[in-house]
Amino acid sequence: xxxxxxxxxxxxxxxxxxxxxxxxxxxxxxxxxxxxxxxxxxxxxxxxxxxxxxxxxxxxxxxxxxxxxxxxxxxxxxxxxxxxxxxxxxxxxxxxxxxxxxxxxxxxxxxxxxxxxxxxxxxxxxxxxxxxxxxxxxxxxxxxxxxxxxxxxxxxxxxxxxxxxxxxxxxxxxxxxxxxxxxxxxxxxxxxxxxxxxxxxxxxxxxxxxxxxxxxxxxxxxxxxxxxxxxxxxxxxxxxxxxxxxxxxxxxxxxxxxxxxxxxxxxxxxxxxxxxxxxxxxxxxxxxxxxxxxxxxxxxxxxxxxxxxxxxxxxxxxxxxxxxxxxxxxxxx
Amino acid sequence: xxxxxxxxxxxxxxxxxxxxxxxxxxxxxxxxxxxxxxxxxxxxxxxxxxxxxxxxxxxxxxxxxxxxxxxxxxxxxxxxxxxxxxxxxxxxxxxxxxxxxxxxxxxxxxxxxxxxxxxxxxxxxxxxxxxxxxxxxxxxxxxxxxxxxxxxxxxxxxxxxxxxxxxxxx
Numbered sequence: 001x002x003x004x005x006x007x008x009x010x011x012x013x014x015x016x017x018x019x020x021x022x023x024x025x026x027x028x029x030x031x032x033x034x035x036x037x038x039x040x041x042x043x044x045x046x047x048x049x050x051x052x053x054x055x056x057x058x059x060x061x062x063x064x065x066x067x068x069x070x071x072x073x074x075x076x077x078x079x080x081x082x083x084x085x086x087x088x089x090x091x092x093x094x095x096x097x098x099x100x101x102x103x104x105x106x107x108x109x110x111x112x113x114x115x116x117x118x119x120x121x122x123x124x125x126x127x128x129x130x131x132x133x134x135x136x137x138x139x140x141x142x143x144x145x146x147x148x149x150x151x152x153x154x155x156x157x158x159x160x161x162x163x164x165x166x167x168x169x170x171x172x173x174x175x176x177x178x179x180x181x182x183x184x185x186x187x188x189x190x191x192x193x194x195x196x197x198x199x200x201x202x203x204x205x206x207x208x209x210x211x212x213x214x215x216x217x218x219x220x221x222x223x224x225x226x227x228x229x230x231x232x233x234x235x236x237x238x239x240x241x242x243x244x245x246x247x248x249x250x251x252x253x254x255x256x257x258x259x260x261x262x263x264x265x266x267x268x269x270x271x272x273x274x275x276x277x278x279x280x281x282x283x284x285x286x287x288x289x290x291x292x293x294x295x296x297x298x299x300x301x302x303x304x305x306x307x308x309x310x311x312x313x314x315x316x317x318x319x320x321x322x323x324x325x326x327x328x329x330x331x332x333x
Numbered sequence: 334x335x336x337x338x339x340x341x342x343x344x345x346x347x348x349x350x351x352x353x354x355x356x357x358x359x360x361x362x363x364x365x366x367x368x369x370x371x372x373x374x375x376x377x378x379x380x381x382x383x384x385x386x387x388x389x390x391x392x393x394x395x396x397x398x399x400x401x402x403x404x405x406x407x408x409x410x411x412x413x414x415x416x417x418x419x420x421x422x423x424x425x426x427x428x429x430x431x432x433x434x435x436x437x438x439x440x441x442x443x444x445x446x447x448x449x450x451x452x453x454x455x456x457x458x459x460x461x462x463x464x465x466x467x468x469x470x471x472x473x474x475x476x477x478x479x480x481x482x483x484x485x486x487x488x489x490x491x492x493x494x495x496x497x498x499x500x501x502x503x
Binding site for chain 1: 455462463467499
């Protein structure tokens with residue numbers, strides 16, 4: 001049995017999802033020969049640390065009761081620096097403009113020789129090359145399947161399962177909030193603003209939805225795919241981006257009469273073109289999935305076109321991608 | 334490949350049938366015939382002659398043979414080789430599509446000579462609210478289609494319209 005001491009940096013919905021999944025899959029992980037011992041959790045107010053392993057159920061209860069797990073006033077980077085462990089599960093809030101605290105957390109982890117598994121797109125959209133070089137230099141594993149499409153397996157699919165194929169392009173729906181809004185506008189014969197209000201009420205969209213509806217979130221994912229799959233060195237500023245705020249119910253309806261629908265599509269091509277924009281998709285096309293689903297179509301030279309779909313958001317779904325990354329690092333083959 | 338062939342015939346009965354004989358004898362696929370005889374005489378080429386446009390689908394050697402046979406039969410070929418529309422694209426434009434001079438948008442596409450608007454449907458909810466237009470455009474080939482897409486992007490930017498392109502477009 002391999003014991004892996006881990007920290008969870010960020011204890012919002014995804015961090016809590018990770019804790020739940022680790023509890024749910026404890027027996028499975030043991031069968032795989034992995035014992036994940038969470039020795040520290042940090043949220044925005046501070047941290048809780050137990051080098052013998054925290055009781056995750058108690059941590060979840062405390063978070064639900066008090067809104068924080070903080071027992072000590074420490075930042076995530078301080079936890080990474082000071083606590084003896086092997087793996088940083090970096091799930092702090094995403095900031096694609098500055099990289100946020102996540103960037104410092106990842107840099108600190110690599111400098112200390114720790115492995116990182118993350119769902120945090122921000123640092124990867126800004127400093128992809130630097131972070132990967134730092135991880136390599138310090139012989140650290142760096143996995144980030146959860147940054148693109150939540151539970152939809154795309155990064156590991158293209159890097160590992162489809163090894164040997166030359167990929168010409170990847171296109172798909174990478175933002176569940178936009179897909180929900182466009183789907184519901186047509187279903188409910190409603191305006192963009194009416195459905196946005198519904199999405200905020202249901203917790204599908206943030207109170208400030210700019211990040212989703214202007215295509216910034218999807219652009220961040222496209223950048224990560226460009227850099228990971230095609231070995232580019234792109235940032236979010238390289239994406240030609242248009243959001244969905246100008247889409248009207250009437251446009252969706254008139255398209256529907258023509259057997260088409262409108263989806264926010266992100267696309268990366270091997271020639272270096274990165275776009276996020278509303279596109280016309282024939283109804284019944286593999287990319288015309290509804291609701292909050294994500295989907296990606298990969299054009300390859302040997303395997304032809306491969307399409308994967310999955311839930312792009314949700315704490316447990318995202319945690320499932322994090323779990324698969326953890327297993328792929330520590331499973332002994 | 335598809336080609337258009339503009340020919341000149343005498344404005345007399347039976348002329349068209351004899352002009353089409355080389356097409357059928359060479360087993361080319363005749364897609365359409367535009368006979369301008371009844372369009373107010375505007376396309377009459379003078380001297381009791383009329384202009385007819387044929388659209389054919391055939392391989393290059395077959396077209397060459399048809400051309401040769403027609404010339405032997407005394408038919409004057411005015412123009413040949415311009416490819417007819419092979420590619421179709423459907424796009425959506427959202428915004429003040431009508432108020433920003435929809436006729437100008439259409440004519441700028443048509444005036445390229447490589448494409449034309451063949452269908453358009455509009456949804457106009459209320460005055461001052463954005464209009465949605467589904468526009469179908471035919472272009473003579475894939476390269477020309479890319480040029481039309483570039484033109485559409487230019488028009489959309491200039492008129493502050495949202496252009497929604499099909500997923501298949503390169």
